[in-house]
Amino acid sequence: MMKDINAHIINLLFLHPDMNFLKGNKKLKSVSSSSIKDGLKNVFDAYYEALVLYANRFLPAIDECEDLVQDLFVDLWEKDPFFPDEISLKIFLYKSTRNKCFNVIKHSKVKDKYATSQSINILEDDTLFLEHVLEEEIVRQLHQAIELLPDRKKEIIKMSLKGLKNQEISEILNIKLQTVKTLKSQSYAILRQQFQDMDIILYFLLS
Amino acid sequence: MREIFHLSTLAIKKKLKILKEDEKVLLKSLRKENSISKKTDFENIVKKISDYALIDKEEAWRSIVNRTSQQNPVPVYESGRRSWYKYAAAASLVLLFSVSYFLVTKNNTSVKKNEVVNTIIEIGKDKATLTLEDGSVVDLEKDSIYKNSNASSNGKRIVYNSGNQFTASNILTVPTGGQFNVELADGTRVWLNSESKLKFPVAFKDGETRQVELIYGEAYFQVSHSTAHKGSHFKVLSRGQNVEVLGTEFNLKAYNDEESVYTTLVNGKVSLSNKNITGKILQPGQQSVTDSEGNTAFYIRQVDVFNEVSWKEGVFSFNEMKLKDIMKVLSRWYDVKVVFKKTENENVLINGILDKDQKIEEILTIISNTNKIPYEINQKTIIFK
Known part of the structure; x- marks a missing residue:
């Protein structure tokens, strides 16, 4: 049953053109600039970390992941492919990252054959791929939404995500405890509004 | 992490208003269960968000810009x-x-x-080659008359007779620097742009779907209405998709060297399908864009039809x-x-x-x-x- 739901949702998420997964992404819709560089910068800003962390699932060295994703952007620049919408762009980015990881693992002379074959199995599994992408997308879009918060609110949310208590935050930032509470609840309101039904996640994350 | 995935899929379903009764119950119970194990479940997400801060994005962008400006390719x-x-x-x-x-x-x-x-x-002109059912190839060119038992051409256009019985297929190939026009046995007219290839039967059977294939290239279809053919639909296969029509005019662009396939509707109604989607309806003035592999959705946009069909x-x-x-x-x-x-x-x-x-x-x-x-x-x- 789990699998059915996944397939169905993934279809909707990735194939439905009118589906605006999250509101925070509207900016990217205007990616199209007559200069490739501007468009690429927007895509880079939105996806770079997510792709690096996605690669990091398979390749333990973060430097290697960064190099690999940078390669991907250099490719994008040179080949300048056409994407009818953001969904195809998204699929392209994650798939290319997956392929690059695959190549790295295949060509590496790692002694641990078992680990290699494990990684390859995971990489080749399409259901897992979509699960991973969805997870990365949740993280990415949450991060994006947090980044869009006003400075003070952003600071408080980030500290709270790190596990700091309201009291500790108020001491570090040298503001009243009540102010921390107010700012925090205002931030949640903003995030919730942005994520609508994703609030379940936020509920667990931020409560 | 599996939990969060499951939860979010249900949440998205709820947003799309496709949540079934049993799933509602599931969603509720998952919420409950998770409130106990929330710390462990969501640590990974929290960790990942803070991992974002570890990545030096500016440095990465500089490195990309450096590498691309060094190469400066001349495509x-x-x-x-x-x-x-x-x-x-x-x-x-x-x-x-x-x-x-x-x-x-x-x-x-x-x-x-x-x-x-x-x-x-040279300026392009009317020309094409016709591949007959027996494999023989005929050059069709301006000012040259051609006739066989099924069709006749004046060098600009080839017309198939409506009374044909034979149901083999012919192929019309328009080279670079060419254009051509064909009237099929059912009265449907097709304009073919340069570098295009169309495969079609020399006769259609009323009551059965009339099917042709734009193997590659660009074509404008003026389809004779299905009511004149006992309701049989007209279907165009191409790279990545197929188009089903009743009676209508539309432009289909599916070149081999382009990554997207464009369908522009001028009149009437067409229905698009590919591997994943069936029955996407286009309205007049709309254009759909999809990839030539047929993997992505049909991206629909409003276009100035004249720009799309002016070539004909x-x-x-x-x-x-x-x-x-x-x-x-x-x-x-x-x-x-x-x-x-x-x-x-x-x-x-x-x-x-x-x-x-x-x-x-x-x-x-x-x-x-x-x-x-x-x-x-x-x-x-x-x-x-």
């Missing part, structure tokens, strides 16, 4: 090869670096005729189109290759209506004068300097 665009790419043409509204100029070539006196020199580049009226009409895309169209009609020495010139935006029966030098002179992009012709290659 060669030639027909028939997969070297043609478009970027974000879908909603190209940002015209920051664009130069737009309306080219009215017919009455434009600024064309310096003396710059037009005779070269080996003997003109090319461009509205805010990138120079490289314009040259792609022209390279098919004039059978030339195009090279841009400076990549920034590829994206200069141009408006204009061009007559298909003028020499390419006249067009190039206008583009060159108005946008200050010098060009040179070497054999059959146009080089923008």
